[in-house]
Ligand SMILES: NC(=O)C1=CN([C@@H]2O[C@H](COP(=O)(O)OP(=O)(O)OC[C@H]3O[C@@H](n4cnc5c(N)ncnc54)[C@H](OP(=O)(O)O)[C@@H]3O)[C@@H](O)[C@H]2O)C=CC1
């Protein structure tokens with residue numbers, strides 16, 4: 603039986619590069635591109651078929667930021683397929699990004715410079731919107747819609763005697779301090795992207811606790827800094843063209859500047875080759891590229907604080923809330 607692979611946000615950037623890599627490795631898979639815009643999805647399907655004419659590439663209409671669309675798409679998947687081997691939760695948004703130029707230059711001349719380039723800590727904020735379901739758009743798209751999709755597809759993902767993998771595209775920008783259990787949608791703050799990505803790291807661990815015994819394994823990856831529609835939205839395009847040589851130079855000092863979607867998809871692709879039982883449920887898998895352009899994947903354990911937060915919130919919600927309140931700086 604041909605394996606079924608579903609990829610959200612498959613029509614561009616890292617998602618599209620992943621599809622290309624999956625088909626190049628195994629032309630026998632049944633690939634399903636889950637996208638909100640059918641025109642862009644069809645263009646991606648044609649591009650994939652041009653390089654892999656024999657492959658099976660289907661389209662699925664899915665706006666992951668709409669509850670109704672997620673229910674509809676999940677229903678459609680259950681009608682179309684009787685198995686689901688891999689589900690890549692990759693679609694994501696970063697609306698109205700604002701780069702703090704002052705903080706950027708301050709960081710440039712500090713000992714934190716490498717961390718700043720790797721994570722954008724302290725220099726990037728966003729202005730979120732309310733979506734048609736009345737939710738914060740970033741939370742709904744990057745996290746909640748994907749979570750709902752997994753829950754709706756449990757009958758396919760948790761079948762007896764079969765293994766399936768859920769793989770989230772998280773980010774190095776995911777940060778504990780941006781996330782609060784008292785405000786999981788991040789209504790109050792200015793870093794909804796960071797918060798939503800941290801929440802996906804938590805949800806992945808929770809899914810493992812809940813479903814590993816049913817053969818469902820969840821992992822998170824971080825693609826590094828990749829030049830895609832998302833990153834091009836942060837600065838004017840002429841500026842990116844100007845600093846591009848500097849970006850390639852920086853790659854000599856930090857392996858997190860993967861830069862191309864192909865490189866950024868490294869950890870996503872690598873995970874498809876692993877036995878999920880052998881993966882660390884508490885690790886985040888990073889796509890990295892060396893100065894000489896060699897791609898590799900490296901696991902980074904989530905912090906002890908995160909592990910504590912997961913354990914306490916899953917077992918003793920009240921104790922967890924006290925922990926948040928009593929620990930300064932974790933609001
Ligand atoms: N680029 C980077 O440096 C990094 C990216 N990431 C993550 O990688 C993932 C892919 O982003 P990237 O390839 O960079 O950027 P792109 O903007 O190229 O890709 C994002 C994809 O998500 C889709 N998408 C957005 N909103 C929805 C929605 N509501 N429903 C369905 N699909 C949607 C987009 O579709 P459409 O074309 O219709 O907009 C697009 O296909 C994201 O989760 C992002 O957060 C993480 C770390 C770094």
Ligand SMILES: CC(C)=CCC[C@@H](C)[C@H]1CC[C@H]2C3=C(CC[C@]12C)[C@@]1(C)CCC(=O)C[C@@H]1CC3
Pocket residue numbers: 701718719720721722725726772773774775826827833836837845848849852
């Ligand atoms: C000279 C030079 C390279 C300037 C670029 C400054 C910033 C625009 C980048 C520095 C760190 C980058 C970064 C991201 C976007 C662009 C930067 C802020 C991300 C936030 C993109 C999306 C992610 O998920 C993580 C990235 C971390 C690093």
